[in-house]
Amino acid sequence: MATTFNPSHPPKKALSGSDPTSFGYATLQSRLPVIVSKIVDDVYRAYNALADSDPLKKAKEQEAKKIIETIGGLRYELQRDKPFRPLTDTRSDVTEWNQALADNYGNSSWFKASWLFAECYLYRRIKEAFALTEHWSDYDPFFGQKETVFKSSQKAVVAIAVQLMSPANGSSSGSEEHEPEEKVKSMSAMDVLVSQGPESKGTREAFFEMVQVCLWGNATDLSLLDNPDLAKIEALQRRMMMNKSSSPSSSAVSSNNSSSINLDEQTTHDGHSGGSKGEEPSELEKHAEKILQNDSELLWAKVKTLRNGRVDFILDNAGFELYVDLVFADYLIRAGFASQIVFHAKAIPWFVSDVVPFDFQWTLDQLHGGGSTTSFFNLSDPAEQLALKDLGHKWQSYVDQGVWKVIAHDFWTSCYAFYHLPTLPSAQDLFQEMKQSDLWIFKGDLNYRKLVYDCQWPTTTPFQEAIGPLGSQQDVPSLVSFRTCKADVVVGLKAGVEEKMNKVAKEWMVNGEYAVISFKP
Numbered sequence: 001m002a003t004t005f006n007p008s009h010p011p012k013k014a015l016s017g018s019d020p021t022s023f024g025y026a027t028l029q030s031r032l033p034v035i036v037s038k039i040v041d042d043v044y045r046a047y048n049a050l051a052d053s054d055p056l057k058k059a060k061e062q063e064a065k066k067i068i069e070t071i072g073g074l075r076y077e078l079q080r081d082k083p084f085r086p087l088t089d090t091r092s093d094v095t096e097w098n099q100a101l102a103d104n105y106g107n108s109s110w111f112k113a114s115w116l117f118a119e120c121y122l123y124r125r126i127k128e129a130f131a132l133t134e135h136w137s138d139y140d141p142f143f144g145q146k147e148t149v150f151k152s153s154q155k156a157v158v159a160i161a162v163q164l165m166s167p168a169n170g171s172s173s174g175s176e177e178h179e180p181e182e183k184v185k186s187m188s189a190m191d192v193l194v195s196q197g198p199e200s201k202g203t204r205e206a207f208f209e210m211v212q213v214c215l216w217g218n219a220t221d222l223s224l225l226d227n228p229d230l231a232k233i234e235a236l237q238r239r240m241m242m243n244k245s246s247s248p249s250s251s252a253v254s255s256n257n258s259s260s261i262n263l264d265e266q267t268t269h270d271g272h273s274g275g276s277k278g279e280e281p282s283e284l285e286k287h288a289e290k291i292l293q294n295d296s297e298l299l300w301a302k303v304k305t306l307r308n309g310r311v312d313f314i315l316d317n318a319g320f321e322l323y324v325d326l327v328f329a330d331y332l333i334r335a336g337f338a339s340q341i342v343f344h345a346k347a348i349p350w351f352v353s354d355v356v357p358f359d360f361q362w363t364l365d366q367l368h369g370g371g372s373t374t375s376f377f378n379l380s381d382p383a384e385q386l387a388l389k390d391l392g393h394k395w396q397s398y399v400d401q402g403v404w405k406v407i408a409h410d411f412w413t414s415c416y417a418f419y420h421l422p423t424l425p426s427a428q429d430l431f432q433e434m435k436q437s438d439l440w441i442f443k444g445d446l447n448y449r450k451l452v453y454d455c456q457w458p459t460t461t462p463f464q465e466a467i468g469p470l471g472s473q474q475d476v477p478s479l480v481s482f483r484t485c486k487a488d489v490v491v492g493l494k495a496g497v498e499e500k501m502n503k504v505a506k507e508w509m510v511n512g513e514y515a516v517i518s519f520k521p
């Protein structure tokens with residue numbers, strides 16, 4: 001008999017701020033007020049930057065003051081656990097939000113409701129403050145932070161662009177029999193790898209590299225890095241991208257499914273790699289043991305069967321994480337596994353750094369220059385500038401040709417867990433459309449929480465069981481979650497792993513240092 005679940009009645013006891021030992025409590029108590037305060041700072045900066053020449057300056061100043069007052073009031077409500085109230089703007093989702101509020105949390109509040117509802121409701125209330133204005137309704141108070149983090153990702157961004165676009169060092173990869181000599185010389189390291197065909201060793205090596213880079217790209221996340229320490233972010237990315245092993249074409253895939261395309265070696269302008277060819281495992285390979293459930297082989301078994309298929313990315317964060325998602329999507333196209341990628345962005349600013357459609361196009365513009373004379377990254381090496389520009393133009397052509405599509409459905413910024421995707425009336429158009437896909441790739445922690453309904457599953461619960469209807473319904477495509485753990489819910493672990501991790505690293509569930517790659521066939 002199908003059990004009807006709802007936001008206040010998930011399959012297990014909901015994670016909630018009512019439990020003072022929970023990460024939800026800590027997030028509501030100390031981290032979200034900081035995030036809200038930064039919005040006030042950002043709007044104040046924008047207010048001060050209004051040009052005297054702007055004929056609407058006065059009106060914009062008035063509205064900015066109102067936003068600052070409203071957001072300040074929101075922080076007060078949160079900190080004093082005041083009762084929820086209905087939303088008052090006129091966005092397309094307001095009726096559904098207020099119905100969900102009335103049905104499930106009519107007389108509830110921030111620390112009494114489920115953590116998932118409270119946190120989603122907070123970001124929807126932030127949107128309300130802007131939506132109620134005339135001149136700030138499309139303003140993204142998190143854009144500045146997203147821009148800063150992307151700029152600080154330059155080293156890793158450029159290293160990857162060079163591997164994708166610059167002529168490789170011509171290292172033989174057995175691709176000669178597939179491509180004429182002069183063509184191989186001009187091929188990038190990535191193209192050399194995938195030129196051997198969809199089931200080749202090179203394509204497989206590149207796949208496992210993409211999986212790891214895509215996974216750890218999620219670690220660069222603003223909402224967790226309360227003070228986005230740029231040095232910390234760069235170290236984090238270098239940690240991901242450091243690679244000491246030999247050139248991409250010759251190394252075997254190591255047992256833990258990671259491969260070794262040199263995504264971090266600083267390739268000199270003539271395509272010769274400048275890094276060492278040591279034997280020690282790459283940082284990515286060393287990092288593989290931090291993946292507590294690693295279904296990447298199962299994922300590969302699915303991906304390698306695809307020819308010109310469709311893959312959907314349910315995106316998470318902008319900036320470097322979006323960049324590596326695009327790298328992975330580009331790989332799927334180059335290798336011939338997909339000919340259509342659909343990216344699902346958020347319709348409103350969400351969880352600090354989530355991708356809105358503007359962020360998607362903006363990222364491509366920063367790569368190819370978008371017609372602007374000044375470049376976003378300050379690069380001195382012409383080869384690096386060229387690699388970024390070529391990559392940006394390549395990705396822009398995917399968008400212009402419809403190979404890559406970006407949509408932003410309100411479902412992703414609703415309070416609903418993904419159990420409801422197949423049945424929620426307002427999500428039917430989205431679900432019917434997504435069923436055409438061969439594979440859904442969910443990125444990040446919040447998407448994971450919504451997949452498993454953010455409740456107290458035993459960590460040994462099989463992932464397919466924890467995702468409810470998305471695991472049991474035949475009409476749901478294969479799906480995978482790439483998630484660095486930033487909330488106290490994890491499923492799919494083998495017996496004993498939780499106990500071992502509790503001894504190894506007390507904060508393992510929430511510090512973003514550990515991850516899962518969870519696959520549903």
Ligand SMILES: O=P(O)(O)OC[C@H]1O[C@](O)(CO)[C@@H](O)[C@@H]1O
Pocket residue numbers: 027119218221223224316317351443444445446447449486487
């Ligand atoms: O950007 P991601 O990976 O979805 O992480 C967002 C997560 O960060 C937090 O805000 C804090 O861990 C969680 O509440 C939320 O799930």
